[in-house]
């Protein structure tokens with residue numbers, strides 16, 4: 001899609017980069033010349049991904065739980081010791097579980113809010129203060145979800161992702177004096193490792209509910225994310241781009 005070296009010399013952090021959408025995004029940045037650090041909780045998964053991704057360029061990893069401030073501070077330290085600077089942050093780590101709203105326990109609600117809203121905020125603030133603000137340059141892409149019509153069946157993540165959607169707009173304006181662009185990508189249903197968490201009865205027939213009659217791919221998300229991070233999108237900030245085959249406009253997902 002781009003010239004091969006469009007991200008040459010750029011340093012990129014991808015949270016949740018050891019699997020699925022994050023892995024493919026890390027691979028795309030490497031193929032376009034960037035150096036990439038992938039970060040998530042499970043070291044074994046990160047080592048496997050790093051080994052594969054090193055075929056495409058310089059890939060580092062750091063064990064990090066985005067819900068833990070100390071763990072995110074260690075991530076910032078790692079970036080400082082490796083590179084001393086950072087150009088692009090992809091806030092991709094996240095997850096939730098399907099449940100009727102009335103059945104979500106307090107612990108489950110807090111786990112999902114911590115993972116998807118608080119975690120994204122900790123990583124954004126800590127890395128912006130360590131790198132983007134002092135450098136007066138930076139680029140943040142938040143991977144959220146299709147919350148256009150709420151998220152029936154996963155109300156906790158709908159609330160958290162809507163929070164990140166709004167945060168994207170606030171930060172785009174507040175951090176514009178530092179030349180930091182902040183955008184979000186809202187994927188619909190993407191065929192990725194993440195979907196394996198969902199029972200077959202939920203997944204069955206889902207593509208019929210999408211106007212384009214297919215699920216998205218991790219490449220679809222990585223293409224949009226790399227575009228938004230690239231100089232081709234230099235006048236785009238505070239935007240959430242939906243990538244859902246038209247699903248937000250039509251059809252049912254939640255089956256009662």
Ligand SMILES: CCCCCCCCCCC/C=C/C(=O)SCCNC(=O)CCNC(=O)[C@H](O)C(C)(C)COP(=O)(O)OP(=O)(O)OC[C@H]1O[C@@H](n2cnc3c(N)ncnc32)[C@H](O)[C@@H]1OP(=O)(O)O
Pocket residue numbers: 094095096097098099100105107108109111112115145152153154188189193194195197198202253254255
């Ligand atoms: C019903 C219709 C549904 C709508 C249709 C949807 C169609 C598919 C659309 C798909 C779109 C989005 C896809 C993706 O996002 S793919 C990425 C998926 N990956 C994940 O979601 C990662 C896996 N999930 C998690 O890691 C967890 O959900 C969580 C974020 C909660 C992790 O937190 P933590 O590590 O703290 O988790 P714990 O195991 O300690 O659990 C804490 C409490 O959370 C509650 N809980 C957790 N899992 C479940 C579950 N499967 N069902 C119900 N409740 C759950 C629970 O209260 C836990 O505490 P207790 O066990 O002590 O009660």
Ligand SMILES: NC(=O)C1=CN([C@@H]2O[C@H](COP(=O)(O)OP(=O)(O)OC[C@H]3O[C@@H](n4cnc5c(N)ncnc54)[C@H](OP(=O)(O)O)[C@@H]3O)[C@@H](O)[C@H]2O)C=CC1
Pocket residue numbers: 015016017018019020021022039040041042043045064065066067092093094095096115119143144145146186187188189190191192193194195
């Ligand atoms: N696939 C889909 O249809 C859709 C996905 N999304 C979102 O896109 C993102 C990527 O999902 P996808 O690739 O499909 O699924 P995956 O489950 O493969 O990816 C989620 C990644 O996040 C990491 N992660 C989860 N919690 C934490 C945490 N607390 N700290 C650090 N890392 C964490 C996981 O790694 P580890 O276990 O090692 O921590 C994993 O690599 C997620 O935010 C997901 O919710 C949104 C809409 C649709």
